[in-house]
Amino acid sequence: MRQGSVVVMGLDPGSRATGYGIVRESSGQAELVATGVIRTPAGKDMGTRLGVIYARLAELITAHGPAEAAIENVFVSKNPSSALKLGQARGAAMAACATHGLSVAEYEPSKVKKNLVGVGGAPKDQVAFMVARSLGIKKPDWPEDASDALAVAICHLNERRMRRLIDG
Amino acid sequence: MRQGSVVVMGLDPGSRATGYGIVRESSGQAELVATGVIRTPAGKDMGTRLGVIYARLAELITAHGPAEAAIENVFVSKNPSSALKLGQARGAAMAACATHGLSVAEYEPSKVKKNLVGVGGAPKDQVAFMVARSLGIKKPDWPEDASDALAVAICHLNERRMRRLIDG
Numbered sequence: 001m002r003q004g005s006v007v008v009m010g011l012d013p014g015s016r017a018t019g020y021g022i023v024r025e026s027s028g029q030a031e032l033v034a035t036g037v038i039r040t041p042a043g044k045d046m047g048t049r050l051g052v053i054y055a056r057l058a059e060l061i062t063a064h065g066p067a068e069a070a071i072e073n074v075f076v077s078k079n080p081s082s083a084l085k086l087g088q089a090r091g092a093a094m095a096a097c098a099t100h101g102l103s104v105a106e107y108e109p110s111k112v113k114k115n116l117v118g119v120g121g122a123p124k125d126q127v128a129f130m131v132a133r134s135l136g137i138k139k140p141d142w143p144e145d146a147s148d149a150l151a152v153a154i155c156h157l158n159e160r161r162m163r164r165l166i167d168g
Numbered sequence: 169m170r171q172g173s174v175v176v177m178g179l180d181p182g183s184r185a186t187g188y189g190i191v192r193e194s195s196g197q198a199e200l201v202a203t204g205v206i207r208t209p210a211g212k213d214m215g216t217r218l219g220v221i222y223a224r225l226a227e228l229i230t231a232h233g234p235a236e237a238a239i240e241n242v243f244v245s246k247n248p249s250s251a252l253k254l255g256q257a258r259g260a261a262m263a264a265c266a267t268h269g270l271s272v273a274e275y276e277p278s279k280v281k282k283n284l285v286g287v288g289g290a291p292k293d294q295v296a297f298m299v300a301r302s303l304g305i306k307k308p309d310w311p312e313d314a315s316d317a318l319a320v321a322i323c324h325l326n327e328r329r330m331r332r333l334i335d336g
Contacts, residue, residue, distance in 0.1 A: 046274070047237070050259050051266020058267075069215075076248035083248035087255015091218050092263035094256065098219025099226075106214070 007033060008160075009066035009102070010153025011057075012145050013089040016040055018053050019145030022064045023135070023153045028161070030154055032135045033064050035146045046085075050092040057096035069097040070105040070156035072112060072148070105156055115155040127151050174328075175201060177234035177270070178321025179225075180313050181257040184208055186221050187313030190232045191303070191321040196329070198322055200303045201232050203314040214253075218260040225264035237265040238273045238324035240280060240316070273324055283323040295319050 005026030012019035017040075022033040038056045040049035071094065076083045097104050110120035116130040128147045132140040134154050140147065173194030180187035185208075190201040206224045208217035239262065244251045265272050278288035284298040296315045300308040302322050308315065 045272065047262045047266045047270075047272030050263045054263035054267050074252065076252050080244035080248050080251035083251035084242065084244050084255040084258075087252040087257075088259035088262065089255075090252070091256035091259020091261075093259075094215045095218045095222035095260035095263055098215045099222050102215075104213070104215030 006068075006157070006160075007064060007066045008153050008156050009061070009064075009069045009097070010149040010151065010156065011069060011071045011093050011097075012148040012152070013053065013071070013086070013093040014145070015046070015049060015085045015089040016042075017145050018057075018089060018093060019143070019147070019149035020057065020060060021146060021150030021153045022060065022066055023150065023157060025157045025161075029136075030134050030157055032137065032150075034060065035142050035150055037143050037145045046088065050088060053089060053092040054096045057093055058100065061096065061100045061102065066102060068105065068156065068160075069094075069102045070107060070152045072152050073106045073108050075109065105159075107152055107155055107159075112151050112155045115158050116151055174236075174325070175232060175234045176321050176324050176328075177229070177232075177237045177265070178317040178319065178324065179237060179239045179261050179265075180316040180320070181221065181239070181254070181261040182313070183214070183217060183253045183257045184210075185313050186225075186257060186261060187311070187315070187317035188225065188228060189314055189318030189321045190228065190234055191318065191325060193325045193329075197304075198302050198325055200305065200318075202228065203310050203318055205311050205313045214256065218256060221257060221260040222264045225261055226268065229264065229268045229270065234270060236273065236324065236328075237262075237270045238275060238320045240320050241274045241276050243277065273327075275320055275323055275327075280319050280323045283326050284319055 007024045010021040018038040021035040024031045113122040114120040131150045175192045178189040186206040189203040192199045208220045281290040282288040299318045
């Protein structure tokens with residue numbers, strides 16, 4: 001039986017660089033739609049930078065029509081000032097999703113690793129390897145922030161499929 | 169000589185309650201346009217709440233047409249997890265301003281107090297008193313978050329006027 005297809009967007013926000021990964025799943029197979037990194041203008045004030053994150057994500061959502069979004073729940077072991085900046089980037093990104101009707105699922109980093117690699121403490125390069133493999137791409141050419149965003153998108157697709165199986 | 173008038177919006181964002189204060193200045197006199205608190209739905213996920221902050225501010229900007237926005241630079245002496253949440257609310261609010269063409273000026277809390285009361289360490293009720301007085305309102309009936317947002321709006325108007333005098 002051919003299942004319907006769904007498009008989801010994974011996000012790895014930061015005030016300087018926000019990774020995004022848009023993935024389509026049809027018949028249980030994940031396929032890359034678009035991925036990249038939104039870089040905010042370095043010399044500009046925070047408002048302008050957050051506006052760029054919001055506007056670029058709004059464009060991507062309109063262009064590719066993801067139905068749901070997913071984001072990694074960050075460790076906030078850093079100092080409060082870094083946490084505030086990171087929060088601002090996340091807020092702009094999540095607002096862009098919400099105002100376009102996308103729910104935003106949050107996953108612990110260990111959950112994403114366990115989902116993709118099978119181990120919660122898996123190293124970054126193993127996660128990146130599994131991201132490329134899940135998408136059937138032999139030589140991935142995307143930067144790390146993009147790979148992290150794709151990881152949470154794929155994790156969300158897997159979790160989503162699992163939930164649907166359980167719910168019948 | 170009659171000067172032109174300008175409308176600015178002050179913001180005091182939080183994930184549960186975001187205060188806003190829209191103030192018009194004409195001929196050097198500040199006047200209240202709109203103030204209030206955006207409360208986000210308690211049981212909902214963060215994405216939904218951030219979407220509410222963004223959407224409500226977008227409505228207010230469209231309705232009242234502020235030309236510029238201002239926000240208090242928060243103390244981040246709290247724990248990183250609170251800073252992240254606060255950052256997310258600020259990010260949604262600042263993105264709403266930026267995507268509607270408003271610059272967002274940031275002021276230190278001590279700067280706002282000094283601007284309104286004359287003392288950087290002024291107590292909250294004195295700031296609230298000066299907010300009402302600056303707007304020519306005898307019995308203010310707005311909540312604290314709204315008053316804080318009005319304070320930064322008035323501070324921005326004063327700083328703006330000062331800068332224009334200096335710049336000639």
